[in-house]
Amino acid sequence: MIRVSDGKIGAREFFAILYAMMAIRITNSTPNLLLDAGLTAAWAMPLLSAAFLFGPLLLLLPLLKKYNAGLLGLLDTLTGNTVGRLITFAMFVAIFSSTSLNSRNYADIVTTMYYSETSVLLILVVLILGASFYIAHRGLEAIGRTALLVVPVFLLTSVLLVIGVAEQLNILYVFPIAGSGPVELVKNSAAYSAFYGDIILVAILYAHVRTHNAFRKAAIWGLWVPAVKMAVFLAVYVMMFDYPAVMNIAFPYHHLTRMAMLGSLANHVEALFLALWFVGAALHFGIYLYLSAYLLGKVVNYKQFEHLILPLAGTAVVLGMIPDNHLQGELWRMLLLEVSSGMFLLLPVLLWTLDRFRKKAKQ
Amino acid sequence: MTRIGWKLGILLAVLFLAGCGERLELEQQAFVVAIGLDKGEKGNLIKVTFQISNPQVNTSQAAESQTEPPADIVTITAPDLLAAKELAQSSLSRKITFSHLETIIIGEELAKDELFNNVIGSAIIDPEMRREAMMIISKEPAQDFIHANKPTMETRPHKYYAFMEGNWEHTGYVPLSNLNTFYQRTDDELFLAAYASAQSEPEEHEDDDTYLAGEVPQASGDPVQMIGSAILQRGRMVGTLNGEETRFSLLLRRKNLIESMTASFPDPTKEEYRLSVVFSRTENSKIRIDTDRSPAKIDVTVPLKMRINSNLSLQDFTQNKDQQKKLVKSVEERLEKKSDELIEKLQEEYKGEPFVWYAAARKNFWTMKQFEDYGWDRQFAEADVDINFVIEIESFGEQIRPPTLEKDEG
Numbered sequence: 066m067i068r069v070s071d072g073k074i075g076a077r078e079f080f081a082i083l084y085a086m087m088a089i090r091i092t093n094s095t096p097n098l099l100l101d102a103g104l105t106a107a108w109a110m111p112l113l114s115a116a117f118l119f120g121p122l123l124l125l126l127p128l129l130k131k132y133n134a135g136l137l138g139l140l141d142t143l144t145g146n147t148v149g150r151l152i153t154f155a156m157f158v159a160i161f162s163s164t165s166l167n168s169r170n171y172a173d174i175v176t177t178m179y180y181s182e183t184s185v186l187l188i189l190v191v192l193i194l195g196a197s198f199y200i201a202h203r204g205l206e207a208i209g210r211t212a213l214l215v216v217p218v219f220l221l222t223s224v225l226l227v228i229g230v231a232e233q234l235n236i237l238y239v240f241p242i243a244g245s246g247p248v249e250l251v252k253n254s255a256a257y258s259a260f261y262g263d264i265i266l267v268a269i270l271y272a273h274v275r276t277h278n279a280f281r282k283a284a285i286w287g288l289w290v291p292a293v294k295m296a297v298f299l300a301v302y303v304m305m306f307d308y309p310a311v312m313n314i315a316f317p318y319h320h321l322t323r324m325a326m327l328g329s330l331a332n333h334v335e336a337l338f339l340a341l342w343f344v345g346a347a348l349h350f351g352i353y354l355y356l357s358a359y360l361l362g363k364v365v366n367y368k369q370f371e372h373l374i375l376p377l378a379g380t381a382v383v384l385g386m387i388p389d390n391h392l393q394g395e396l397w398r399m400l401l402l403e404v405s406s407g408m409f410l411l412l413p414v415l416l417w418t419l420d421r422f423r424k425k426a427k428q
Numbered sequence: 429m430t431r432i433g434w435k436l437g438i439l440l441a442v443l444f445l446a447g448c449g450e451r452l453e454l455e456q457q458a459f460v461v462a463i464g465l466d467k468g469e470k471g472n473l474i475k476v477t478f479q480i481s482n483p484q485v486n487t488s489q490a491a492e493s494q495t496e497p498p499a500d501i502v503t504i505t506a507p508d509l510l511a512a513k514e515l516a517q518s519s520l521s522r523k524i525t526f527s528h529l530e531t532i533i534i535g536e537e538l539a540k541d542e543l544f545n546n547v548i549g550s551a552i553i554d555p556e557m558r559r560e561a562m563m564i565i566s567k568e569p570a571q572d573f574i575h576a577n578k579p580t581m582e583t584r585p586h587k588y589y590a591f592m593e594g595n596w597e598h599t600g601y602v603p604l605s606n607l608n609t610f611y612q613r614t615d616d617e618l619f620l621a622a623y624a625s626a627q628s629e630p631e632e633h634e635d636d637d638t639y640l641a642g643e644v645p646q647a648s649g650d651p652v653q654m655i656g657s658a659i660l661q662r663g664r665m666v667g668t669l670n671g672e673e674t675r676f677s678l679l680l681r682r683k684n685l686i687e688s689m690t691a692s693f694p695d696p697t698k699e700e701y702r703l704s705v706v707f708s709r710t711e712n713s714k715i716r717i718d719t720d721r722s723p724a725k726i727d728v729t730v731p732l733k734m735r736i737n738s739n740l741s742l743q744d745f746t747q748n749k750d751q752q753k754k755l756v757k758s759v760e761e762r763l764e765k766k767s768d769e770l771i772e773k774l775q776e777e778y779k780g781e782p783f784v785w786y787a788a789a790r791k792n793f794w795t796m797k798q799f800e801d802y803g804w805d806r807q808f809a810e811a812d813v814d815i816n817f818v819i820e821i822e823s824f825g826e827q828i829r830p831p832t833l834e835k836d837e838g
Binding site: 104105177178180181182183233235237238240241242243244245246305306307308310313320323324333 | 450527559612682791798
């Protein structure tokens, strides 16, 4: 059945968007942060982080249904206009600064691992101002369709990659099972839960998803599938490179694609993964740019927020060029992660509490 | 229409020009297939030998390059690998690339030097270096080794190394030693690197696998022999293991690295003859380590399948159950005795293990810190090790019973 386009997206598209937002983190320098904190047990951290966020997500879902409005609508009703706008602005800062910091990270990966003679600026311009801007510019429906088109391919190639290296893995390397110790693990998982904070943030798109059920299903799957993928890959990194050598590798995903062998003949398969990875990165930043523009539009009360995408993309490139190298940005990134983790964990709780008070006040 | 034309133009430009950014034509590149590293004469300099494959030889373009040799060998003295790579460009017309580099040969002199840890540690920083490259330690300087290596069957050098590495899985004479595993074991644990030599000093041994590279009694053919392994500890070569010891250190690991291997034993029924059997391992070895007691206790059970494909004494093993039992028992005992000797040697001389048992020991600990405080390698040097081989006879070859010469013996 051909449905007339109504500007809304279904559960599958929404899930694909969430996957494109979160799962690609395993390919940048995120694993290094997690491995530093969790050592051999880094694989447990994505699962713990997702578990931390699962509670707030479950608090948020009934609220969204009750008020039948997106996260921003909820903020407006429950916290009032000014506070709501402040929180919206904070979310914008979190997501936009992560866009520009991460885009630099991706450009550095490309210049380090693949194209050593291309300038960082050129890659940033092509990636952010070219591909990502184009995707974001087409609107949510187009983003959803693009994501639905490529995400199954990503899922399939991830499995293929693990199979390609399976022979070289030693399962015993993931021991000791608690890595840096249970307390450390839990503490750091909470601090880094912002890696999945997107799941709370995308509630701003609630009104653009067809049904509540579609939103709920996609959000739950969209939280756990990327988390499980990250957990599997972190375990694979440790099983492949062993502790402590794994801590010294700058971009483990890209080393893994180099080591992968499909049969005995195809042992230079990284080009295939590079191409797909670049598509994934363009989509990832496209979504981020779209959401940034959406939030900024709400903050400044500008209805045609699509017009903000281009200036934001330009700003992201300029900001991305500020650090001399990606390690300089890393400190900022950790700070950003910790602050936004707190925000994403507490925001649903705050909204839920306010809702309770309202109910009591009414009675 | 003009608006569409403009967009179409951009699209076509993106499609067709995108590949021009960092293009490198095949014929402009010099593919390094092997690197040799040696100690330089002055200070901390190293001698880097590049063996560069000529991609035109043995292809459909061979007619154009009939007089060209299959490989070019260049040696450069420089502070490190990256500098040597650039300096070699002063004489080479094509751009050197490591994208097909699969073999790194290190002269024993450099491997034993303190400098080696720094040289190999810095080599991997170059993103062009691939972690799956094999590490081979040569008895003589790597430069001489590469020059002496003239395999008659393999015109193209990369094929030679690729086929040799394929061989190792079937013989177990040499450990599979790529850079990735080297960086895993740069502390007290022992890393085994393939040992090779192009200098022949033949010896004749009763056991078929107790040779070290260069000692195999071989006449004519390619002078290069690869058998045995170099022991590296804390990123430096500290000793060697012969072919037999190397096989044991591979057998005692949890994961099987040898597909099959042939070894000979004294025949338990007729001591003066030897019996060659083919071993294969289909299951992982079981490793149990008790770290609660002191000294630690290590139990290893190695399951092996045995095929009797040669039988010099012409004894009848196929029909006679007692003979079979006797054979299995004697092989098990011999393997156990040999591995005990190896472990004793490692505990005394090196105080470290090449069996990746540290990974099994990590299982007993809750956090990494506890494991590091325990000091596995110190504990291994004192540990009680109990090795058990469990052998099944899988087949007796293609004869039901040996051809009998004297009727009365049967």
